Amino acid sequence: xxxxxxxxxxxxxxxxxGFDMKINTKPEDILxxxxxxxxxxxxxxPHKKPLSDAxxxxxxxLLGPVARRSAPKISGTGLRLPYNEIxxxxxxxxxxxxxxxxxxxxxxxxANRQWHTDMSYxxxxxxxxxxxxxxxxxxGGQTEVADMRAVYDDLPDKMKLLLEDLTAEHCYWHSRVLGxxxxxxxEERITRPPARxxxxxxxxxxxxxxLYVASHIRSISGMPKNEAIDLLNELKxxxxxxxxxxxxxxxxxxxxxxxxxxTMHRGTDFDDQHxxxxxxxxxxxxx
Numbered sequence: 001x002x003x004x005x006x007x008x009x010x011x012x013x014x015x016x017x018g019f020d021m022k023i024n025t026k027p028e029d030i031l032x033x034x035x036x037x038x039x040x041x042x043x044x045x046p047h048k049k050p051l052s053d054a055x056x057x058x059x060x061x062l063l064g065p066v067a068r069r070s071a072p073k074i075s076g077t078g079l080r081l082p083y084n085e086i087x088x089x090x091x092x093x094x095x096x097x098x099x100x101x102x103x104x105x106x107x108x109x110x111a112n113r114q115w116h117t118d119m120s121y122x123x124x125x126x127x128x129x130x131x132x133x134x135x136x137x138x139x140g141g142q143t144e145v146a147d148m149r150a151v152y153d154d155l156p157d158k159m160k161l162l163l164e165d166l167t168a169e170h171c172y173w174h175s176r177v178l179g180x181x182x183x184x185x186x187e188e189r190i191t192r193p194p195a196r197x198x199x200x201x202x203x204x205x206x207x208x209x210x211l212y213v214a215s216h217i218r219s220i221s222g223m224p225k226n227e228a229i230d231l232l233n234e235l236k237x238x239x240x241x242x243x244x245x246x247x248x249x250x251x252x253x254x255x256x257x258x259x260x261x262x263t264m265h266r267g268t269d270f271d272d273q274h275x276x277x278x279x280x281x282x283x284x285x286x287x
Contacts, residue, residue: 111179
């Protein structure tokens with residue numbers, strides 16, 4: 001089948017049909033996909049049915065090193081999926097049941113409805129994320145992605161100068177609490193220490209400058225807390241303007257790939273007490 005490409009947003013993002021991650025695994029296929037990601041930052045790849053977890057992991061490994069789960073030690077958590085490379089982005093517990101409304105594990109998962117960048121709290125950051133749809137709710141649960149390259153390009157020169165040498169501390173637990181979850185225990189907290197990254201970086205392959213912000217950011221080095229909060233809020237409000245954001249409506253079998261070094265994203269609200277949203281992510285990382 002001939003590969004066809006259609007824009008997802010006027011500035012970025014592309015949907016490619018006729019590309020099958022079980023079949024299109026040759027070096028030239030991977031080079032084409034990486035080129036599209038450098039240009040568009042987001043690629044949607046529909047399939048007639050979901051990839052198996054093994055197929056999902058195998059294809060992701062063709063793009064780059066795959067991050068293995070460094071699961072936070074949250075009390076009461078069990079693993080539903082028997083793969084260290086798969087991040088379970090569902091509202092289901094280890095037995096496949098919907099989490100109760102007040103379960104703190106669900107509260108932490110709901111925190112992903114904030115704007116964020118995957119694994120920014122790790123020293124070796126996420127590069128590409130590949131999210132596969134196994135079950136989608138009838139309403140809500142879209143994935144929204146912001147093009148942080150275009151956001152940076154459009155910032156006033158005065159703001160670019162302010163950001164140039166700033167470094168932020170990214171903390172997983174900060175975003176979980178910010179999203180409505182409880183404070184972690186000391187035992188939980190030490191399983192995911194924070195990491196520091198520049199607020200602006202040069203993309204390693206496209207060479208474009210990118211604003212690298214996320215809800216994981218707890219502080220900015222050398223800046224009073226209130227000033228840092230105000231600055232981050234200002235940048236987020238700019239970044240989530242419609243001209244920078246695409247919203248992806250899921251169909252079972254879709255795989256959405258985004259470049260974490262060029263974008264930020266979030267899942268939107270849905271009725272997680274009555275409907276299942278079973279999404280599974282494999283994440284590539286920096287070397």
